[in-house]
Amino acid sequence: MAERLPVAVLGANGRMGSEAVKAVNAADDLEVVAALGRGDSLDDLVDAGARYIVDLSIPDATEANVRFAVEHGMHAVVGTTGWDTPRLDSLAALLGEHPGVGVLIAPNFALGSVLASAFAAKAARYFESVEIVELHHPDKVDAPSGTAIRTAQLIAAARAEAGVGPSPDATTKQLDGARGADVDGVRVHAVRLRGLVAHEEVLLGGVGEQLTIRHDSFDRVSFMPGVILGLRTVADHPGLTVGLDGYLDLGL
């Protein structure tokens, strides 16, 4: 039987981290050799023989965690936010000194969500109209969601590149807000409904036809297949990759 890849989970006591521990151990080819929480020493990674880390800690800790991993030749899959351009540049420089090591930093590990955004951007140039409806639980404080805004930006960029004009809209008389928010020329509508988790629908319309691409996230465990995919693939992608779509075979 093949040996399992030795993985350390950082931020292992958080909601995402504890799911990651379960998911890694459930994978045939992976094994958690260390599960670190706040205050644990990074030296434990070395002692445990980890060759991969999953960082799901906090913005204040993630940079030190990942740099430590890279310096010790461990590949890293990172879901923590807080990676601004200076941090990314500095990490890329560090990776230049460790040529065999791979790091994946992904704001979104839901495969379906990443695919939905990529498909929507790809299709956007072929339709006259495009709008986005995102739906979330009513405890969410921001509208639209960050994911919907990013999808709209990708769509807008794809249409601009292909020379497609704005979606037609003859509205001259509206109740305030009826036509949604304008994100780079793409209308985005945010629904808030008890019972929901996180959902996004991209509607593309042309003469006589409609294409709809919808992603539903029912549970945060939906992020785990993306984390596992990241662990299995990160060693084949030396250097820095931002966004899980870089690892998907989208041919995009």
Next chain:
Amino acid sequence: MAERLPVAVLGANGRMGSEAVKAVNAADDLEVVAALGRGDSLDDLVDAGARYIVDLSIPDATEANVRFAVEHGMHAVVGTTGWDTPRLDSLAALLGEHPGVGVLIAPNFALGSVLASAFAAKAARYFESVEIVELHHPDKVDAPSGTAIRTAQLIAAARAEAGVGPSPDATTKQLDGARGADVDGVRVHAVRLRGLVAHEEVLLGGVGEQLTIRHDSFDRVSFMPGVILGLRTVADHPGLTVGLDGYLDLGL
């Protein structure tokens, strides 16, 4: 074989009127005996022996058409807009003098649309959250649609009557318009997309569940079953009825 009911169509050259002529003639139990356009004399109704009229003319003509019918003992099914309260009151008074005659004035003859609104209003008190998404072709000038505004008003009234509070919404940070228009406390989102005709979706959410009621109108022929139903039923409803739901067996 039973005799067909003799029906006159007014506004017979318009888009709706010409569909009505076809639909009435296609019904086993109905027959078009007169098809009047602009400038034709109302006396033709009498000469043709009409006992029912379908008025799909224009706001300026509809009142005279319907009053003429009532005065001549003909039942009327009316899809033309322009019936404000004074006109309705005056018509009701006239009907008081002609006790056997029925008139149905319906702003919307799409059975599915009328049912969707009625169901949404009925369900609204049982869910914590409710929002509306309406979707139309991009040549529409108003947003939200009149139908969506009426549905929202019915929902708001039903929730108020049942003592249900507002839908929860923790939004504190939004792009302008993201959360839609506010119609009596119900959020309404208007999508405009090439390829669509007229669509409405009412989303109701509670802990762990969602109820969705959606109506799609693909073509104006969708109004015809409602017109036919009106013609078949109007004689059983003497006096004035506003809204097709008054003829449906909704038990509402």
Next chain:
Amino acid sequence: MAERLPVAVLGANGRMGSEAVKAVNAADDLEVVAALGRGDSLDDLVDAGARYIVDLSIPDATEANVRFAVEHGMHAVVGTTGWDTPRLDSLAALLGEHPGVGVLIAPNFALGSVLASAFAAKAARYFESVEIVELHHPDKVDAPSGTAIRTAQLIAAARAEAGVGPSPDATTKQLDGARGADVDGVRVHAVRLRGLVAHEEVLLGGVGEQLTIRHDSFDRVSFMPGVILGLRTVADHPGLTVGLDGYLDLGL
């Protein structure tokens, strides 16, 4: 402050029962005074002063539980299956001897699901075509779901009563199974998909229009509002009621 109604939960250690304990205690006007599991004595209900029971036990136990409650003047809300006609008849007879006591036996406490079935049955006579698509997690052993079969039966009965013929279908050449199962003349399609819980969609189609009624159950907590509604209303419905729709103001 008003006193809370004293409620006992039977089957309190099961998945549904433990949710019910939480939900009852979370309601302002209700309170769990006894939570019984397998082997606990029904005398505890009396000792605890329960005036209402929620029975979420097992088919073998539910009849004895409910009869005990009725004999002690307690109202009962029952979600356990296993109530065949002889048991129901016998219970109705017992209730005849306890005229003030109410019992609700409901195969389905999801408000949205009950409403969806009722609306679908109401609408079915107004559309030429109707089909059902139900979607569940892939660990479900039966297809279609019991709920979908009941919905199809309600629809078929409503159409028969209104004299509506079968949905049109010109299919002459099909792969085995493509057109779904036939339940009293209504086509029912069962989708099995990882990530889903329990979902049902009734599609009604007429010339130029479609009405869709969809219910999504994301979590078994979706049954709790129905249980709470039952508890609050059962005392106002003396005798035996089967089906939560009997308590809803559907006017159907």
Next chain:
Amino acid sequence: MAERLPVAVLGANGRMGSEAVKAVNAADDLEVVAALGRGDSLDDLVDAGARYIVDLSIPDATEANVRFAVEHGMHAVVGTTGWDTPRLDSLAALLGEHPGVGVLIAPNFALGSVLASAFAAKAARYFESVEIVELHHPDKVDAPSGTAIRTAQLIAAARAEAGVGPSPDATTKQLDGARGADVDGVRVHAVRLRGLVAHEEVLLGGVGEQLTIRHDSFDRVSFMPGVILGLRTVADHPGLTVGLDGYLDLGL
């Protein structure tokens, strides 16, 4: 102003052909110089100066039409069915003798449909479960639709290539047909509903998430943007291309 490309439409009196005449003339950069029906001589193509043909004739005529076009150096966009392997091979050989000429043979010109199939196949390897629901008007004689069968085959091939096992399914007790047709291991459900035209929905499910890709064809005019795209691009693709996806920038 740039000269318009001279296009001939064959099968110009058919339903698709007459739409094509309108669509080509409506395009800024194209012009119909000949519109041929049954019995018209192919020599008219030469006389009219056509450099492109759109063939929407009948299976018995299409091969001769296209070969004539190629022999006269005209590019061809072909929507007629009936191109089996021997015909395609023979055409490819002919194109070898006319190296600058391009021919596109496409069973489906709806951009959205082609995109939906391509995206579904691309996504299929990343989800545990996949099923297809197709919905059509009730006058359709075959079930499932040819498009749905092709989509299922593409999905099955993509999963096989990626080593993904069958979708999980614990069904042990079913009404005949409930779980749909089995196309290469992919379940396909066919709904028939008055009011609909042609619709396809691919449902992909993983732990905690769902991806849905849906295409709605409301009208056969939805094929025209694909025909126009074909005409604009065919000259850049010398030789034989089967399937519109070969002209789309899918990076697949």
